[in-house]
Amino acid sequence: MCPICGIEPETTFHIMWNCPSARDVWSVGNAKFQKNVYAGPDFLQVVDGMLRKCSGVEFQQFVGVARRIWHRRNEFVHGGSFIHPSYVLKQALQLSEDFNNLLMTSQESSTPVCSGMLKWQPPPSGWYKVNWDAGIDRRHGRLGLGALIRDSQGNLVAAKSLSHSGLLDPTSAKALAALMAIKLCKAWGFHNLKMESDAKVLVDAVNSTEVDDSSKGHLVADIKLCLVGLQAWKLVYIPCKINWAAHALASLAMTENLDSEWGYVPPDCIGGILEADRIGSVSSDLF
CATH class of the missing domain: 3.30.420.10 (Ribonuclease H-like superfamily/Ribonuclease H)
Structure with a gap:
């Protein structure tokens, strides 16, 4: 069973999308994330739908939020801590910013210069x-x-x-x-x-x-x-x-x-x- 809600089996779709704790996180994010009502059972279908309807920046944020939801699950199971939904979103946005910073640095450092x-x-x-x-x-x-x-x-x-x-x-x-x-x-x-x-x-x-x-x-x-x-x-x-x-x-x-x-x-x-x-x-x- 899901270690967080204790109601349903812990499938990938449940823990990443359908668990009340995950829905709390998605509900404070981008409106496109909130409006997706796909019922499962394959989380990859959610990913595919987001890829089709979101811009590049929005999809990057979606991936960041999903990553933090999974990390929050692990932190709860192995450490007992549970992060507030708004802070999960904040961490995801910071992750997106750090990634863009790293990408920009990589591109500039590979630019031919004397x-x-x-x-x-x-x-x-x-x-x-x-x-x-x-x-x-x-x-x-x-x-x-x-x-x-x-x-x-x-x-x-x-x-x-x-x-x-x-x-x-x-x-x-x-x-x-x-x-x-x-x-x-x-x-x-x-x-x-x-x-x-x-x-x-x-x-x-x-x-x-x-x-x-x-x-x-x-x-x-x-x-x-x-x-x-x-x-x-x-x-x-x-x-x-x-x-x-x-x-x-x-x-x-x-x-x-x-x-x-x-x-x-x-x-x-x-x-x-x-x-x-x-x-x-x-x-x-x-x-």
């Missing part, structure tokens, strides 16, 4: 280059944040790794890392900042003059507020392959559960990466 653009580049004289990243440890329920600042010669001037309790979606986690990085710059007195992130959705949101009303909107607003008072700043998107040093710092924080800050002398985990970035930037200038 080899020099695929290497870390130092900032102009008088400016500082800031990179950040975040890692997610779902098993232990914590985030790892990493940020570093380099001068126009590619030398490290400051870096930080911070372990943060709780779980966030990838874009929001990187927004927290961005806040940490900007605050680090201000603490060290650096004000002309060339900032880079491999989260394009975050980059676009911070650069936009529009209010971000998504789930990460409050973090975007905090970043914009934190940027006030800097002499000059510029934030651009980069492929993740250029962001290895920040990724290593985030991974260090995630695995070691630490809160550490360095000035001028880098930690062992990024020493080789910094040197490789420096050599690569010289090579790209020459060729």
